[in-house]
Amino acid sequence: MATITVSPQANRVRTDTTMRMQVCETVSLTASTKLLRLRSAEERILPRFEAGAHIEVNVTFPDGQETWNAYSLIGDPADRSLFEIAVKREERGRGGSRYLHDAISVGEILEVRGPTNGFPLDMDATSHLLIAGGIGITPIYSMSVQLSKLKIKHRVIFCARDVEDAPLLERLRSSSFADVEFHADGGQRDCYYDFDSLLRDPVEGQRIYVCGPQALIRTVVRISARQKWRGGAVRFENFGGIYDAPNPKLTVHLAKRSKTIVVEQPESIVDALARHGFDPLYGCKRGDCGICAVSVTSGTPMHRDMFLSEEEKESGKYMCPCVSWSASEEITLDI
Numbered sequence: 247m248a249t250i251t252v253s254p255q256a257n258r259v260r261t262d263t264t265m266r267m268q269v270c271e272t273v274s275l276t277a278s279t280k281l282l283r284l285r286s287a288e289e290r291i292l293p294r295f296e297a298g299a300h301i302e303v304n305v306t307f308p309d310g311q312e313t314w315n316a317y318s319l320i321g322d323p324a325d326r327s328l329f330e331i332a333v334k335r336e337e338r339g340r341g342g343s344r345y346l347h348d349a350i351s352v353g354e355i356l357e358v359r360g361p362t363n364g365f366p367l368d369m370d371a372t373s374h375l376l377i378a379g380g381i382g383i384t385p386i387y388s389m390s391v392q393l394s395k396l397k398i399k400h401r402v403i404f405c406a407r408d409v410e411d412a413p414l415l416e417r418l419r420s421s422s423f424a425d426v427e428f429h430a431d432g433g434q435r436d437c438y439y440d441f442d443s444l445l446r447d448p449v450e451g452q453r454i455y456v457c458g459p460q461a462l463i464r465t466v467v468r469i470s471a472r473q474k475w476r477g478g479a480v481r482f483e484n485f486g487g488i489y490d491a492p493n494p495k496l497t498v499h500l501a502k503r504s505k506t507i508v509v510e511q512p513e514s515i516v517d518a519l520a521r522h523g524f525d526p527l528y529g530c531k532r533g534d535c536g537i538c539a540v541s542v543t544s545g546t547p548m549h550r551d552m553f554l555s556e557e558e559k560e561s562g563k564y565m566c567p568c569v570s571w572s573a574s575e576e577i578t579l580d581i
């Protein structure tokens with residue numbers, strides 16, 4: 247039976263339905279990105295989803311450690327027999343994407359949770375501007391497909407290192423309703439897209455959707471605020487990372503439980519809590535939804551989320567442990 251969790255912090259609904267799904271096809275989209283097609287292992291009709299939704303895929307490593315990785319659904323929502331996800335092989339990640347690339351082939355069974363949608367299209371918007379960085383193209387692609395199906399013209403800005411590293415680009419370009427602009431930045435910060443010009447003049451009623459690295463999202467959010475786009479004009483979903491912390495090993499005290507755990511990167515604090523059986527509350531695991539947000543009673547959080555306000559971050563009293571870390575070697579959470 248499905249469990250529905252409602253977060254008072256984020257007004258978000260998460261379904262914890264778990265399904266066994268079989269990999270029925272794999273396709274290389276680029277040298278580092280693989281498309282997986284999944285069908286119900288029990289030949290069930292799959293749950294409905296809309297553009298922007300994601301599923302979580304369980305990865306259990308040979309040492310027994312377990313993680314759930316979130317992947318946007320890029321297939322046709324009308325096809326209730328198939329889920330499609332695109333997995334980029336992340337060399338620095340927790341290892342889930344490497345496992346899906348190297349160890350999973352046609353016929354394998356995966357445990358899948360969801361779908362959940364924290365990044366939906368706003369069909370009341372007067373126009374839609376879609377911005378993607380790298381593998382952040384996946385929800386943006388499904389949004390573009392949905393808008394094209396509805397015969398709604400829209401603009402897509404797709405930034406990636408180079409065209410070889412730009413999955414789904416040709417599919418995006420095949421729609422006559424999508425005005426697609428590809429920008430190759432070579433991975434160089436000083437070659438980023440000119441968002442100052444793009445966002446110079448607010449467009450009444452337009453929605454901006456951004457998915458990609460935090461630096462890209464921060465840039466779009468910062469410029470749109472400075473240029474006085476109306477509040478809420480920007481919707482985003484990020485693929486966070488915690489790999490720049492000075493201390494790769496962190497001692498986490500759980501005040502209410504009088505317990506202490508040690509977390510070592512690349513594992514996140516949320517994943518470590520789950521591994522130790524503390525059943526933490528979480529949703530996106532990307533720092534977007536705030537479902538995992540907790541109070542901090544001592545220590546110095548290093549924020550990597552997009553959910554907390556600047557004031558909340560500066561106060562040091564809260565953190566989203568799915569992506570954030572600590573500048574101090576010990577931190578105490580009020581859980």
Ligand code: FES
Binds near residue numbers: 532
């Ligand atoms: S789970 Fe969504 S912000 Fe942490």
